[in-house]
Amino acid sequence: MFTDADVAALYDVLNPWNAERPDSAFFDDLVMSAQAVLDVGCGTGSMLHQAREMGHAGRLVGLDPDRAALERARRRADVEWVEGVAADAAWDREFELATMASNAFQCFVTDEEMRSSLVAIRAALREGGRFVFETRHPQARAWEGWNPGNATEVVDGSGRRLRVSHTVESVAGGVVSLTETTSEADGEVLWVDRANLRFLDVPELRGFLDEAGFVVEEQFGDWTRGPVTDSSRVIIMIARRA
Template structure:
């Protein structure tokens, strides 16, 4: 079988934090290194915060995530705070200059009540004038149409095991897409199937949720080079400030 720990290790292998290769990583690195206290919501294996500490960040760095296996990998670095929980579980009050949700983690907030509770908790954790930076896939790009077995990828994990990974959409209900990720051996023998639902919010709807939570949009981009949101944008990058 392919365990949770195996999945976390494979994620680190296939999604390395590398600002030289990925403009998204460079975008967040600039924000994190300029902030004294940073909270990464949905930190996963902690690669962004681990990299920040390795790069000389001397302030407070904290990550929170509900995935225990991912946190086990994150906790190999002991000079960063790691907490188990969801965005709505955040209980800090005005302790951070910056909160982040990277790697489209924001889209995991599917239900209206969950989204509102999460944004309220994130705002509460920010100091006056603190900022919340995150990205979400733009629904106009219909990224889920590429999630099918025909786009399977072949990878080799850290132990040298060959794997094949693919995604398959189960349903599209309004702005929520539910899909599976299958990890298999090269011959197709299935080792693991994970099911996920993601919400694809457009700009007006997204900004209403932020405003309701007391977060004012300060900057919003359609790419990682700070270009405007346009008709061909595949991403919505948002920086909102606590009001």
């Protein structure tokens, strides 16, 4: 058997939050400098867990629609965990910082979902509060590497040898539809998950942020705060509530 809980646990094995990684360190610095933080798409809560481990004494809130991921996040009770999507959030000027790490921003697929989510995130921020997220740069065409030939082999927490592979089903209008398949070492399929991810370039991102009432404060093309260039694989945005 392979359950929702197994999927959540496997996510942490495949995507460990490690302060030595440049992306983790980038977000850690921002979180530790803010007294009240909302992590949108918090998943299993690794970033906020790390903040507490590092001594964060303020308010930390994680929001995610995945119940199994939140159950894993709730291993720490000193963080507020909320089940739901960004568009339905109803906080009113309660946070200094809102984050979306690990490319969670790409799950806003439609224009309507994008607009309503950004409006809700802005409303949750205090005057001058910042929203920080990263998204894969479409020019890098990351989806071209998402194929069974690039499968990842891993040992999960129970000692099972697993194989995780991806297959792209379609690329249209900036949206990539794909499946993620988790199999036993012998090839027996345990789990198939489907997802849609939206790829936006800098002008498109700025357009949505401006419409929602944000001002882009900084943008980077790598985790060392370098500029966005023709070879950037990531776009990192720091936007302030206008």
